[in-house]
Amino acid sequence: MSSAVVPDHPWLLPGSLVPARAARRTPRDWFVDSLLFLIALGWVLLAHDDAVSGRPEFALNAGPSWLAEIDLFVGLLAAGALWLRRRWPVGLAVATAPLTLFSVTSGAVLLVVLFTVLVHRPLVVGLTLVGWHLATALPFIAVRPDPAMPFWAAVAWTVLFIGIVVAWALFVRARRQLVLSLRDRAERAEAEQQLRLDQARNLERGRIAREMHDVLAHRISLLSLHAGALEFRPDAPPEEVARAAGVIRASAHAALQDLREVIGVLRAETGSEATPERPQPTLGDVPALVAESRDAGVRVSVIDEVTEPAGVPAAIGRSAYRIVQEGLTNARKHAPGAVVTVRLAGGPGEGLAVDIRNPWPVGGPAAAIPGTGTGLVGVAERVTLAGGRVDHGRDADGDFRLAAWLPWEIR
Template identity: 70%
Template sequence: MTSAAVPDHPWLLPGALSRGAAVARRTPRDWFVDVLCFLLALGWAVLAWRDSVRPEPDFALNAGPAWLNEVDFLLSLLLCAALWFRRRWPVGLALVSLPLAFFSVSSAAALMIILFTVTVHRPLPVAASMIGLSLLTVPVYARLRPDPTLPLWQNLAWTAVFTFAVLAWGMFVRARRQLVASLRERAERAEAEQQLRLAQARQLERTRIAREMHDVLAHRISLLSLHAGALEFRPDAPPAEVAKAAGVIRASAHAALQDLREVIGVLRAEPAAADSGAPERPQPTLADVPALIDESRAAGVRVGLAERVTAAATLPAGVGRSAYRIVQEGLTNARKHAPGAVVQVRLDGRPGDGLTVEIRNPWPAGASAATTLPGAGTGLVGIAERVTLAGGRLEHGRDATGSFRLAAWLPWPA
């Protein structure tokens, strides 16, 4: 692990700074910790200086020359003041202050606080190198300021134990804060992923509703066009037939507008409104296919139905809805592209074998552009997507007999 591999993070120590980042604002906790560290370092410096200037020999431990004690105390005061910048330049401050370890007694506490800060803020190799440099100063310090109460080896041992304790404590704090930051990052990522899943679910639901409305509106508008065309080509029709056709047109237009209003309302709804739990209107099933065919027959389309479905009551609702939409799209395409042709609808299936839906009509011959209804050309694309999502198969196109055939197989579990 290198210092480049583990970037600094402000969360490693409250109020800490990343290299090259702007100064972080101190929090109340930062102020408390900084004041406490400053007071501890200053208190130790004052006590060490007082003991060094006492006349009693028992208290004049590691005293050294008088001028050295004065210089030591002044430098320790400067180092205590520098502790306020320890989060911003921990390594630089450690390098500048390490020479004091050769002779200083008063700055010992401040030096340990700086080494602790380096361990918390910087990767282990950097912290270990600073600790190693500080240990190299111990023999020189023991020669300049020998302790009359302890042998040299004990003095070195106790200094090493205390220094490594500071290193271990700093590593523990660093690891704990990295763990907390990692857990916080995971929680934020999980929340963001949950929001993304919710947004995707809303988008998928809106797409599904839009696809349903496309099928419904295309069916109703094609019926409208068919009835309007009948009125246009038979202006001399009896008043009763005209009134009946006008009534069908009015009812179909009203239903189409209602469907359009619903889909626009859903697509414009805010997420909170979309998730309000309002019940949807009942969705069509396989049992509604005869009514759909009767509606086309009332519009003048010749439709034949061959239904050989066993145990239709056990058909899953999703499969039945897909079958209904396939028949609806097939009838709509027949009215658009083969007006006046006979349409054959076949439903066949049983549990375990699947459900087959087939719509067949003669290929249009010489149909004028004026009789062809406009369309977006995405109906079969939507049906193919619906069948694929259901795990089925779809075939469409001109067959060997010259007829247009739209056939789908949908899975039906036993």
């Protein structure tokens, strides 16, 4: 039996599995509806032929001859009305309900309509229709007796057929409700995961903004200090004045760069007023981070190929530190005992490359320490805001690799 469920349609009738507004038939729906129509039409012709065959021993509830002709007409109408069962199943059930009292040719149509209402409409409506079918079983057999079967045996067979249809319909209904429930859970889980990722991005932006705030305050304090010295010593030698002016120019340039980054980060509201961490880490703090990880039992190998480590911009150094920190944390969580290789390379004009890799643990990642999966999201957000690029995952050798490139301009 075909489904009339539209998964993406938000307006569902209470207690039903179909949308309030009918959907367009799919090719599968056309096939099923055509097949049911042909089956119903075939039953109409077979039942009428048996009723007028003149062989009572093979007749299907023959009844009076004039009733057989009327039954043929209403059976054909009921078969044609099956094309309306998707749009108006309850209306079709009400319209065909009187046929349960006398019609043999519409028997297949009545069972299909009963099945459709039980599956796609509130259960109370379907059970009411079932009660009507059971209540009309006795009058039907009295009007159209079966000459080849005792009265109570015919009643039993009628109840059995109705019971089979009801059981089948309830099974299909329960299965579809389960599918809808699982789909709803999957959509909710996806939405919650997306919310966690957005929160991780916002938290990382707020963290970067707080770090930049401290650096910017440091730059401005240098400006104030040297400007105050010039104001206090207007008669200073030209060499000292030139040196102080150079410091002021460099600090002002760096402050403007940091200010641009702060403005870019704060486009997303974080709503966080937590006290920023002090002091802010730089690339020079990576050895201490590595030593801390070694003390924690992580085997770390460092390859430092940075040409001018003292000239790394503070913002780039902080980002590199955070990337190394996240890579070591992930290795400690998911690959305990593995050797982690940290490689730093680059220079002014070519950028700073950070590469952390470790062998994939045998038997799959360890699950001893649970993670939220948002650390790499924060790293990606940080690198993107800095104008760089990041990549993570298993490489061709089967190792897990976290690689990032950060721009390092020549000053």
